Amino acid sequence: MLKLIKDNLKGSALAWATVAPLMMFLEVAMDLQQPALMARIIDVGVAKGDLPFVLHTGALMIAMAIAGFAGGALCSIFSARAAVTMSGEMRHSLFRKIQSLTFAEIDAFKTSSLVTRVTNDVMQMQHMLLMMLRIMVRSPLIFIGCVIMSFMLSPSLALVFAVIIPLVVASVAIVFSKATPLFSVAQASLDRMNTIMRENLLGARVVKAFTMESHEEARFAGANEELTERSIKAQRLVFVLLPVVTLIMNLGVVFVLWTGGREVMRGGIEIGKIMAFINYLVQISGSLMMAIMLVVNISRAQASAVRINEVLAATPSITEPQGSRHMADLSVEFSRVSFAYPGSRANALTDVSFSVCQGQTVGIIGATGSGKTTLAALIPRLYDVTEGQLLVGGVDVRSLSLAELRERIGMVMQETSLFAGTVEANLRFGSPNASIKDLDGACADAQAIDFLKGPDADYGIPVEQRGRNFSGGQKQRFSIARTLLHEPGILILDDSTSAIDLKTESFLRAAIAGRMRGKTVFVIAQRISAVMNADVIVVLDAGRVAALGAHRELIETSDIYRSIVASQLGEEALRHGN
Secondary structure: OHHHHHHHOOOHHHHHHHHHHHHHHHHHHHHHHHHHHHHHHHHHHHHHOOHHHHHHHHHHHHHHHHHHHHHHHHHHHHHHHHHHHHHHHHHHHHHHHHHHOOHHHHHHHOHHHHHHHHHHHHHHHHHHHHHHHHHHHHHHHHHHHHHHHHHHHOOOHHHHHHHHHHHHHHHHHHHHHHHHHHHHHHHHHHHHHHHHHHHHHHOHHHHHHOOOHHHHHHHHHHHHHHHHHHHHHHHHHHHOHHHHHHHHHHHHHHHHHHHHHHHHHHOOOOHHHHHHHHHHHHHHHHHHHHHHHHHHHHHHHHHHHHHHHHHHOOOOOOOOOOOOEOOOOOOEEEEEEEEOOOOOOOOOEEEEEEEEOOOOEEEEEEOOOOOHHHHHHHOOOOOOOOEEEEEEOOEEHHHEOHHHHHHOEEEEOOOOOOOOEEHHHHHOOOOOOOOHHHHHHHHHHOOOHHHHOOOOOOOOOEEOHHHOOOOHHHHHHHHHHHHHHOOOOEEEEEOOOOOOOHHHHHHHHHHHHHHOOOOEEEEEOOOHHHOOOOOEEEEEEOOEEEEEEOHHHHHHHOHHHHHHHHHHHOHHHHHHOO
């Protein structure tokens, strides 16, 4: 936790964090003088009837109170700025790290957990630093200062601290050691609740379509109850400190009153000193209460720091090669490629081999779960192959610069991803310098210009979160336009026309064929009409290449392909070979 704070507390945040304790030192110094001055008013001014002394000392107490208030206010301001600035840097570091992680690491952490770590866990660290800069400075100073001032007033009465201090320290240590693991468990429960919430928000249509609202409500209630119970258990353990410390300090006050009263009766100490001593005990009690609250926050922050460090310490499984090579052309070759997802015992792809020359269009077809999307994800190196080699431009993708590889590849995935903003901002996502003419051309080829270009002949139409104000087919054409604007050398269409009607799809295929002439195109689809005109068609079955060839050739040689054609186009298409 301390290393995490040190790494992110820099620049202006470090400056604010340095000044804040100095201001708190001023506040504590002023507060420590108040009981001693009050004792002098009672023992000197009141006892001797010296009104000028009382007024002078009272004025001094007011001046010190104002100075202490100024120090405390400045400490609060500086502490808040330091904590907020540090948490901003921490969030930025986490986001930057998450961007560098591969799909494998993101899948391992889970999206909802990453969101919790970037938001809730960072807020815990921010709140903890804010309290540390105030309480961690104030409590020890008050405690030490009050003990010293108490010894100066009466060494015999100050012996009460020899009993109080060990009891309080032992109580805090026991609770802290037991509370931290409980807060870790509570944060894990928060992850689970966020997962359920996210699934319900993203799958709201499915839930309503199956009238499963009551089931999902019960599932959320279970996760919420689990989080509540675990949080209560952790908080209960921590807050038991408050009555324990209060009891110890009150017993200390009773001891001082009993012992001090006897000393006053014998004339060994003045009443003002007894009152000052009790005042110091009250201040110590208050500082201990604040320290307990700090323990609560440190316990939670420690659990959050572990979760944040897990993300920051994660090592991406896909890294930039040393001495990267360059692509010679736009060819793609799979050489005995096998792949298994992390944590899976079975291969998603097994011994896949085929090659594609620059300028060819390749169709990938197969049943659901046959490995089509997995195969597409390997080309831009979203995952690394488990066995074999994948070569792009005659070079193993693991020897290519990630930036160069992905710059040459345009991929339209199954699930379209649009960002809140405007149509133009989304289209320019990978091509910020594209001209309006370029936008017009890409949208026209994607058969999308009619709904993407607004009434004012611009692309200022708003896009809601996840593109909710567009239909499924519109979002697919929108994503294709964005990818075409990028002008990739290798285009991968991963079942990206499934929501588009056949007439529009035919126009789209013709436009893409003209635009991508001399380049390499992968068309992954369920519909035979999307791949039948490809130069090469790869038929996948259970992660293996079941057949390879052109449309007419496969009709003659592949039973799997013939069954797909027959089921979609009818037996007549088999007899005519089209």
